Amino acid sequence: MQSFRTEIENPVVEKDIIELANKIAAFNNLQIDEEKFRSLRLARGVYGQRQEGVQMIRIKIPYGKLKSNQLRRISEVSDEYSRGRLHITTRQDIQIHYVDLNRTPELWAELERDDVTLREACGNVVRNVxxxxxxxxxxxxxxxxxxxxxxxxxxxxxxxxxxxxxxxxxxxxxxxxxxxxxxxxxxxxxxxxxxxxxxxxxxxxxxxxxxxxxxxxxxxxxxxxxxxxxxxxxxxxxxxxxxxxxxxxxxxxxxxxxxxxxxxxxxxxxxxxxxIEFKSVVIDADGYVPSKPVSVEAPEVAIKDQTAFNLWKSTNIIPQKQEGYVAIGIKVLLGDFYTDKARLLADLVDNYAAGEVRLTLRQNIVIPFVKEELVPFFYQELEKLGFVEAGYNKAVDITACPGTDTCNLGIASSTGIAEELERVIAAEYPQYLQNEDLVIKISGCMNACGQHNMANIGFQGMTVRTKDKLVAPALQVLLGGGNLGNGNALFADKVVKVPSRRGPEALRRILNDFEANANGKEFVHYYKEKGEKYFYDFLNDLQDVTNLTQEDFIDWGEEEKYVKAIGVGECAGVVIDLIATLFLESEEKIENAREASENGVYSGAIYYAYQSLVNTAKAMLLAENKKTNTHAGIIAQFDELFVASGKIELNTTFSELIYQINKNAPNKEFCSQYINDSEDLLQKVKRFRELSNTFAESVI
Known part of the structure; x- marks a missing residue:
């Protein structure tokens, strides 16, 4: 395994990082199955990207709160291991791209110096809260x-x-x-x-x-x-x-x-x-220490363009419940900004606010705890960073996923069309600069990372095919989604699919109709009143693909002719014994269970033992080419094929043995017994498989 040591003080975190380094080495040496390796690295924020041989790293920012020292640390890491660009996601994370897989453990160790983690930013886990x-x-x-x-x-x-x-x-x-x-x-x-x-x-x-x-x-x-x-x-x-x-x-x-x-x-x-061990978990809200604003005198500022300043104040200042303070919203185009600006922003909030920023679900930045008298000064300083574009969280503030820029699953360029639509709105519909109602979102594929199907106006990357079987980039136009408040909302309807180059014209027609006929209604209510067919009728002709031009075959932001290419994950290139891998995992889970038990974490230990039991049963079912769709299905099938048939002898059914997990309180006695049960099953199953293989070889 790879020799790797960190200087992390937290032993749990250090163990995690070393484990990632060792698993990368095992994967490179073709010792572990690619599918299992993918699961492990995803749970540690390491995600394959569209370009071969490099990774996207997702950095977890819980509830979007980012301290200034953490922003500096992320900037240093991006400069050292990536390309100096930071991307804010619609889940308040930060992503960096083009990272060498083999350098990810040391990257993670650097982040942890300021309590920034990659753990469970991706994968089949609880994602960022x-x-x-x-x-x-x-x-x-x-x-x-x-x-x-x-x-x-x-x-x-x-x-x-x-x-x-x-x-x-x-x-x-x-x-x-x-x-x-x-x-x-x-x-x-x-x-x-x-x-x-x-x-x-x-x-x-x-x-x-x-x-x-x-x-x-x-x-x-x-x-x-x-x-x-x-x-x-x-x-x-x-x-x-x-x-x-x-x-x-x-x-x-x-x-x-x-x-x-x-x-x-x-x-x-x-x-x-x-x-469940803890029937009640009292959260010490009073013990939570929020950031505190610094006390500083307001420097004298001479605003050069008072009109632009007043417009910015009208769209980008957020009232605060704390008297004398406001928050400032920064519109970040497509969620992308660079480390040089990030460091200067960190200095600014350290010296004149509360030493933190918030990342938003619309890929923007909020600076809380700005003294009201400091607003002109902040405008002046943010202007130097290019961070004073008006329209924070307004119609001109379009959300978009990375699309075909870096995502494996991207079908069309969501960033390219987003930039063009923002330009159209700013140039032709300046009145929408202050419209909070109109929410526009774009995704490069159906997975909705850009949240297109909950927007008032949404676009989803697709393709269209001509009679001559030529393929052009396209956009599914969705209308009528919206957040109604208190857990109530509407999802958008799919109305038409148009070649991507006609996206701006579709938007113009929708906005022109809304301007002429809505009579003050919010878009979500206007759409519901008119209905899907009304909008389909005046957009339908844009779907015609019999008259496409050469330009229609070039996606937004691109120069070459469009080629549909959905990326694929990495491939180990060899067949590895999956059954042996699963048995090894069962052994690791039993070791984890014993360690947790020794530390008095009985609930966690019991769950590790449960995972080992399921894993062991799954290995045997896969050997028989049986479906393993759910844990419950694995348990029932293992009982039927191996226990009821007498192939594996237990003193009870497998279901009764494993479902002890939700019938017993997580105490020391039950924990010890359950771990022993999991180890006993593993040994019995391994012996059965060895005997079966020996018999098969003798017959051959």
């Missing part, structure tokens, strides 16, 4: 959700119950009923509430975007804050056990809830509580 960017300063919030988002993020980070789920799991916190955290499209969404003087949350469950968007259901109208972690643990355990694992298209929480039903799902959560 997002929150309203105005948490703690919002004039309408009943309380600051930051301590609750922080506690939940820390509780589930590296938690054994959510390390190898069938698919990713997304969580958000909204500060107010405006639901700026977008609870309705998350696996779990929390909206801050106070009931009878008690802090708590309205809880939404099983929302999602993608090719089949689903509006979340109300799991609880009100859940006291000390129950949010136990309930989420129950949800994760159920998702891990019953969630689809083979078909990625059906592996999200939204499909599981559809199959189980909401009432049955609540019953399963209640049943699971017996196995």
């Amino acid at each position: 997002t929150a309203s960017e105005t948490a703690g300063i919002d004039v309408n919030e009943p309380f600051d959700v930051s301590p609750y988002a922080d506690a939940l993020y820390k509780f589930f980070l590296r938690n054994p119950i959510c390390q190898e789920m069938g698919r990713k799991f997304k969580v958000s916190f909204s500060s107010t009923d405006e639901d700026t955290g977008l609870s309705y499209l998350h696996d779990l969404g929390y909206i801050a509430k106070i009931q009878d003087g008690v802090r708590g949350f309205k809880v939404m469950v099983a929302g999602g975007l993608g090719s089949q968007p689903r509006h979340a259901d109300v799991l609880y109208d009100f859940l006291p804050s000390d129950k949010i972690i136990p309930v989420m643990e129950g949800v994760l355990r159920i998702f891990d056990r019953y969630g689809e694992r083979k078909s990625r298209a059906k592996a999200r929480m939204k499909f599981l809830l559809k199959d189980i039903g909401l009432d049955a799902f609540r019953d399963l959560i209640a049943q699971e509580q017996k196995a």
Whole structure:
């Protein structure tokens, strides 16, 4: 294995980084299966990108709060290991690109010097916990959700119950009923509430975007804050056990809830509580230390262009509940900015604000705790950085994923069309510069990283084919989505599909119609009133592909003729014994279980043992070419094929043995027995397989 040591003080983090280094070495030496290696590196923020031989690194920024020293550290890492560009995602993360896989452990170690992590930024885990960017300063919030988002993020980070789920799991916190955290499209969404003087949350469950968007259901109208972690643990355990694992298209929480039903799902959560160690987790909100603004005199400033300054103030200043302070919204074009500007921004907020910035769900930056009298000074300093474009969170502020720039799955250029549409709005519809209602979002494919299907006006990258079988880049135009507040929303309808070069004309027609006929209605209500066919009728002719020009075959931001090319992941190039790999993993999980047990972490130890039991059963089913779509299915099939048939002798059924996990409290005695059960099964299965292989060889 690779010899790699860090100078990280936290032994848990250091072990994590060394493990990544060792697994990279094993993968390079063709010792571990590519699929398993992918799972491990994704859970550590290392993601393959469209260009061969390099990786995208996703840096986790919990609830979007980024301290100035952390921003400097990320900038240093980007300069050293990447290309000096930082990309803000729609989940408040930062991504850097073109990183050598072999350098990712040392990159991670550098980030951890300022408590910045890659852990569980990607993969089938609990992803970054997002929150309203105005948490703690919002004039309408009943309380600051930051301590609750922080506690939940820390509780589930590296938690054994959510390390190898069938698919990713997304969580958000909204500060107010405006639901700026977008609870309705998350696996779990929390909206801050106070009931009878008690802090708590309205809880939404099983929302999602993608090719089949689903509006979340109300799991609880009100859940006291000390129950949010136990309930989420129950949800994760159920998702891990019953969630689809083979078909990625059906592996999200939204499909599981559809199959189980909401009432049955609540019953399963209640049943699971017996196995959960902490029935109540009181979150010390008073102990959470928010950033404090510095005390500084306002320097004298002479504003050169008072008109531009006044326009910027009207669109980019956010009221704060703290008297005498405002927040400043920075519109970041497509979420991309560079390390030279990032360092100067860090210095600015250190010296004149509260030493932090917030990353937003619309790929922007917020500077909280700016003294009102310092606003002209901040405008002057931000202007030097190119950060005073008016229209923060307004119609001209378009959200877009990276698309074909770097993403493996991108079909069309979302960044190129976004820049063109912003230019069209600024030049031809300046009145929309201050329109907060009109939300425009673009995704390069159906996966909806740009959140196109929840926008008022959305565009999704696609292709069109002529009668001569020529392929041109295209955009699916979606209309009518919108956030209605308090967990309620509408998803957009697919109206027409047009060649990409006609995207601006489609937007012009939509805006012209809205201007002429809406009579003051918000777009989401105007669209609902008119209906899909109304918009289809005046956009339909743009779908015609019989009259395409040469320009129509060149995507926005490109110079060459369009070629549809969806990237693929890396390939190990050899066939590795997957069964042996799974047995090795079962052994590792038993070792993890014993270590956790010795440290008194019985709940985690029990879950490691559970994972070993499932893993061992899965290995045998794969050897028999059986489906292993869900944990529950694996358990039932192993009973039928190996236990009931007498091939593997147990003193009970496999189901009864493994489901002890949700019938016993996580204490030392049960933990020890359950770990022994998992090791006993592994040894029996390995012996059975050895005997079977020996018999097969003798027959041959």
